[in-house]
Amino acid sequence: MSMSDAFFGRIFLARRELVPFGTVSITTYFHTASEELVAEDITHVLAVADARIFHRSYGDQHGELWSPSGRLLATTTQIAYFKA
Numbered sequence: 001m002s003m004s005d006a007f008f009g010r011i012f013l014a015r016r017e018l019v020p021f022g023t024v025s026i027t028t029y030f031h032t033a034s035e036e037l038v039a040e041d042i043t044h045v046l047a048v049a050d051a052r053i054f055h056r057s058y059g060d061q062h063g064e065l066w067s068p069s070g071r072l073l074a075t076t077t078q079i080a081y082f083k084a
Contacts, residue, residue: 010051
């Protein structure tokens with residue numbers, strides 16, 4: 001769960017500078033059961049993130065966590081505030 005909220009804020013990449021930033025809302029969906037997760041080698045995972053819009057000090061970001069075997073483990077959607 002904590003890894004789904006560990007993505008570097010997309011606003012930092014879009015603006016190319018650090019600005020005050022915080023998560024307003026986060027939803028995480030898990031795509032594997034706990035017993036299936038135990039069977040996966042999750043000593044490292046692939047994390048993919050993207051964003052679509054930044055407007056009036058709010059932005060979105062979406063993330064995916066993948067196992068080394070190519071299994072989608074979790075997806076996350078966030079709405080974040082940033083100081084314009």
